[in-house]
Every structure is written in structure tokens, then in C-alpha cells.
Amino acid sequence: MVGEKTKLKQQTARLSIISNSLLVLLKLIVGFYAGAVSIISEAAHSAVDLIASVVAFYAVKKSGQPPDGNHAYGHGKFENLSGAAEALLIVVAAVWIIYEAADKFNAAQAPAYLEYGIVIMLVSIIVNYWVSGRLLKVAHETESQALEADALHLQADIWTSAGVLLGLVIIKVTGWAWVDPAIAVIVAVIVFKAGYDMTIKSVRQLTDVSLPPEEEKLIIDILTxxxxxxxxxxxxxxxxxxxxxxxxxxxxxxxxxxxxxxxxCDQLEAEIKAELGLCDVIIHIEPCDYHEGFGHCPIPGSRNIRRQLF
Incomplete structure (x- = not known):
């Protein structure tokens, strides 16, 4: 079961690599040919998505390996590390886009061959919509944080592509050259926000933050x-x-x-895994009079159940 999920995650991550590679190539060709910094900024955004896809692919591949002498708890943290790496790449891409857009403001010139740019943005929106939907579906099925991060990147790319598409149409109709770098800056802000959110999430995961309250409540309900x-x-x-x-x-x-x-203990472990999915449950058993304060052992089944804080 676990092996099948790992194989599915790897196949899905590979799909993201292929789609992002094609989009980066097409956007770069059209962007430089048309002289549109907004399209080039979108190529940079897709390049970040491509690197993120490669990182996610190797992360899910590594995380699927069984525990060994150096990783007794398994290799799951590699997925969390991939999220941190992707966050850093996103922030770098946002800074680069703003730099390019600021330089373009100084010598704004309406891009040529806008029709090509409009077509490539439409292609990008359609491809990323389909691939991100597939990534998100598999991420939820396998509870893969690496694939979920990759899917969120592509969803952000959909919105930025839509913004660039709108800008190109406006330039085509009005001839306003300043719209091109302005759209690029908006793209950069969206990209930076995605990087910031991913950084916060990665830090929380890498510092072993507890499971969400609703998941801990499920465990407590099973015990009580x-x-x-x-x-x-x-x-x-x-x-x-x-x-x-x-x-x-x-x-x-x-x-x-x-x-x-x-x-x-076996029954409790099975019920917890049935509720939460992939789990590693460790239970330490103690007799009822091991701690002071019980006085005597309650009769089993009396519902005198307590959660102690020590």
C-alpha cells in the first residue's frame, strides 16, 4: 500500500517536471522574441516551479524509503525540507522579477508580437490548471506535502498568467507600454506572498509543531x-x-x-491509523497506581477516564 502511494507520488511529480519544462521553454522564446518583461517574468516563475517540481520529485522518492540505521523514524522530513527549498527559490524569483521590471520602467516600450504572448499565456493557464488539479488530488490521497506545495505553486502561476494575459490585451488595445512592467511587479508580489507562506509552513513542520487541534481531538476521542x-x-x-x-x-x-x-494497544493503534491515515503510534503502558493521586484503580468500564498533564 505504502509502495503504491510512493510510486503514484513519483509519477505525478514527474508529470509536473515535464509540463513546467515545456512552459519555461515556450515562455522564454516568446518573451525575448516579443520583448515583453511580463512574459519573461512568467518564464522565471515557471522556472521556479520547474525547480520546485524537481525538488518535489526527489523528495517524494527519498521520503518513500524505509527507515534505516541513520533514519530510525523514516525519511519523511525530506518532503518538509523540499518545501523550505521551494520557498527560498520563490522569494529569489520574486526579487529578480522586480529588478527586471524596475529596469524596464526606465525605458518602457510596447512589446512586439503580442499575439504570441497572448497565446502562450492561454496555453500556460490551461496546462497548469490541469496539472495542478492532478497534483492536488494525489497530494490529498497520499498526504504528500511536497506535491501539495508544488500544486499551490502551479495554482499561483495560473493567476499570474491570467494577469499577464490581461496586461498584454490592454497593451494591444491601448499601446500603453508601462502596463508591461507594472504587470510584472504584480506578478512578483504574488510570487513573493506564495514564498512567504511556504516559508512559514516549512518552519512549522521542521520544528515539529503538533498536529492540528482537530486531529489531536480525534486521537483523544478514540482514547476516551x-x-x-x-x-x-x-x-x-x-x-x-x-x-x-x-x-x-x-x-x-x-x-x-x-x-x-x-x-x-493494538486496537487503539488501528483505530488511530483508520482515522488519520499513515501513522507511527508508540504507546507506553503504566499501571493505574503508578502515579500518586489515583488512590485506587477505577473499575474498567466505569467511564472514570482522565487526561493527566504530567
Missing amino acids: RHSAVIAFHRLRTRRSGSYRLVDMHLVLDKNMHLDMAHAV
Whole structure:
């Protein structure tokens, strides 16, 4: 099952590489031929998407490898690292676009052969709409953060391409040369915003922020409705690529047989994985009188379940 998901992620990431390569080439040719900085800025944006696609491809390939002696928790963090790398590339591209646009403002001249630019922008919008939809679908199916980041980049490219398309049409109708660099600056702002958002998300993932409250609540609900669970504490959660890592201390009846306690843990792990998907769940078992404050062991099934903070 995991191997099939890894293969699907790699195939989808490869599709993004192919589409971005073609768009970069076409936009560069048309941009320099027409002398339109807005189209060239879009080529730079697509080039960033291409690099991001390559990074995402190798990230999902690496993250799909099983744990080894140096990576006991697996290689999921490679997907998180790819997000950080993509964020940096996006910011660099935004700065470069603004630099080119500012230089163009000083000697604004209406681009030639605008029809070619309009056609390539339409092609870019159609291709990116289809590829980003495919990426997002697979990202949700496999819970791949690398593919999700790649899909969001392409969706941003759709809007920037639409902006450039609108600018080219305006120049075609009015002859206003300043619209070309102005559209390029707007593109840069959108690109920079995408880079900023991705940076924040990457930092949170790399610093092991807890799972969202709604996901932790699902775990707590599973624990509290189980008749054998007396209390639990030290619930800790985080993400590593597509995997969720969960560990906790579970308080059970001190007279419970070991094989029964093991069966309870197996059942809880199965229910958590059924709710959240790919998980690595570690449960530390403690007898009910291990900590002070219980006084006596509650009767199993009495619903006297507590979440302790220690």
C-alpha cells in the first residue's frame, strides 16, 4: 500500500517536471522574441516551479524509503525540507522579477508580437490548471506535502498568467507600454506572498509543531471511548512528511494481563491509523497506581477516564 502511494507520488511529480519544462521553454522564446518583461517574468516563475517540481520529485522518492540505521523514524522530513527549498527559490524569483521590471520602467516600450504572448499565456493557464488539479488530488490521497506545495505553486502561476494575459490585451488595445512592467511587479508580489507562506509552513513542520487541534481531538476521542483506558498523559504529536508520529502514556488496570494490555494497544493503534491515515503510534503502558493521586484503580468500564498533564 505504502509502495503504491510512493510510486503514484513519483509519477505525478514527474508529470509536473515535464509540463513546467515545456512552459519555461515556450515562455522564454516568446518573451525575448516579443520583448515583453511580463512574459519573461512568467518564464522565471515557471522556472521556479520547474525547480520546485524537481525538488518535489526527489523528495517524494527519498521520503518513500524505509527507515534505516541513520533514519530510525523514516525519511519523511525530506518532503518538509523540499518545501523550505521551494520557498527560498520563490522569494529569489520574486526579487529578480522586480529588478527586471524596475529596469524596464526606465525605458518602457510596447512589446512586439503580442499575439504570441497572448497565446502562450492561454496555453500556460490551461496546462497548469490541469496539472495542478492532478497534483492536488494525489497530494490529498497520499498526504504528500511536497506535491501539495508544488500544486499551490502551479495554482499561483495560473493567476499570474491570467494577469499577464490581461496586461498584454490592454497593451494591444491601448499601446500603453508601462502596463508591461507594472504587470510584472504584480506578478512578483504574488510570487513573493506564495514564498512567504511556504516559508512559514516549512518552519512549522521542521520544528515539529503538533498536529492540528482537530486531529489531536480525534486521537483523544478514540482514547476516551475505549472501556479499558483509565487515563492517559504525555500525548505528543508531530508530522514527518506524509507520516504522523504519535506517542503517549496510557494508564490501564494494574491487574490486566500483559497479552490483554497488548491487545488494547493494538486496537487503539488501528483505530488511530483508520482515522488519520499513515501513522507511527508508540504507546507506553503504566499501571493505574503508578502515579500518586489515583488512590485506587477505577473499575474498567466505569467511564472514570482522565487526561493527566504530567
